[in-house]
Amino acid sequence: MGWNSWNAFGTKIDEQLVKDIADAFVNLGLKDVGYEYIVLDDGWMGMQRDAQGNFIPHPEKFPHGIKALADYIHSKGLKFGLYSCVGDKTCAGYPGSRGHEFQDALKFAEWGVDYLKYDWCYAGLMNAREAYTTMRDALYAAKRPVFFSLCEWGDNQPWEWAKEIGHSWRTTGDINNCFDGSKDRYGVVQIVNLRDQEKLRKAAGPSHWNDMDMMEIGNGGLSYFEEETHFALWAILASPLILGNDLRNISQETLNLIKNKDIIAVSQDSLGIQGFKYDTVQDNIEIWVRPLINNEWAICFSNRSDKPSELNFEWNGKNIKDNIYNYEISFSNDKAYKIRNLYSHKEMGKTNKVLKCKLEKNQSLMLRLYK
Structure with a gap:
């Protein structure tokens, strides 16, 4: 349970924005009902690595660096997440982790990262299982506990192999800000129905979950009834509850929905069976x-x-x-x-x-x- 920057902001993120979101996150009571992660998606890094091959945070967006931001998030009693990609570039064209997996994992540990979303762009002919295993091993070697979120889009049936590698795996391409999408533009309905849910649910359980992507609740593309259904289905299907809206501008109606303790209890049910x-x-x-x-x-x-x-x-x-x-x-x-x-x-x-x-x-x- 947490928040990710992509759906609302894309790569238009910066240090002050994330701090403001973290402040709102706590002030709105989201931490009190179980949300805990603040995750920076694509666009946090500079366009080049340094002379030693290390990631450089974007100097204008994050002038005080990632560790200072992670420390701020941790001071709020929250956990901090970051994004990278298996290819040599991220989906937005920034440096990826290919060939730098162990170096990057050490840097993430140094910065205090608690969650890694690992994307699948510019993968070329890479084997998905091996690519994600390499980063898993790197995270283990760095010796900092990290929630490992595989963002492979379901192209290589991760539900058949990913539970030994990560804690969650994406089952489809990216969600869009709509309820009824199309064949190539996934809305809530397409995300739920694209895959054979019987196959998916066999793989899910405590500490390893099918991930139907961040939620679009609060982004204006869904009616309130559609937002309710979106939230309910993510809870029924045991998908991570990752918010993707601007928490600085949220209606009371939407806030009440995402703080609904009865539905959150379904999502977080300790039996751990996907519906x-x-x-x-x-x-x-x-x-x-x-x-x-x-x-x-x-x-x-x-x-x-x-x-x-x-x-x-x-x-x-x-x-x-x-x-x-x-x-x-x-x-x-x-x-x-x-x-x-x-x-x-x-x-x-x-x-x-x-x-x-x-x-x-x-x-x-x-x-x-x-x-």
Whole structure:
């Protein structure tokens, strides 16, 4: 859980901006609900390395250097993240880490880096597994604990090999500031549906997660209902909750959403099982579910039709089974579960009655079922 600079700012980052974001991060109470990382994405470095081959922070953007900034972030009780790339250049054309992996890892440790996002641009004919293993070994050798985030875009099926190398791996290309994107411009819907979620969820678990990219909540491209659904699906699918908006200018409505403790609890559930799509009912209402600790379940009803829909869901007789991890929940009128609405934080009765509500286009209903 944390914040990354890319979605809102691209390479237009500097020392004061990041300090201001860190201040807002704490003042808004994000640290108090579990967010902890401030991550600098592409564009923090200068265009050349020094005579010894070391990274040089961009002298105009970061005149006091990266360690001073990391120290400031740490003084706030937060963790500091940085970006690099497997190629000889980053995606934005700055120096990458190819051929400098162990040198860079030592520099990251010297600066106090706690999180490394490692991209896949200018990789040429490199083998992805070997390239990321090299940086993993470099981070180990530097002897500073670092969360290693593989940003390989899912091109080489990292869910099949990455859990021995890093803590999270991207499953798709970059997200865009929209809900319904296109084949080549991924919105929330494309990010969720591009890959076979059954294959992905087999690989996920505590300390190794499928990463559906930073969130676009608060960036103006989504309606509020779409932001709710975005947040709910990232929680159901156990994707890291990395914010990507300008925290200095955030609406109270959006702040309340990203601080929603009930949904955060689903995201951070200690059982550590990624959820899945259970069914599609009525007028294209998708049902996403996730087994939780203590035999509880999270359920998200998401209206994917292009018009409002009246949800009428009969619990009685339904049986939801996780065939991979062997969790199961069955509904009958004499064995009812309590229902909590995770958006309103209110109880909604039990599963012995038909669930009824109206869902606008792209709106969702996020529930927790418990005894």
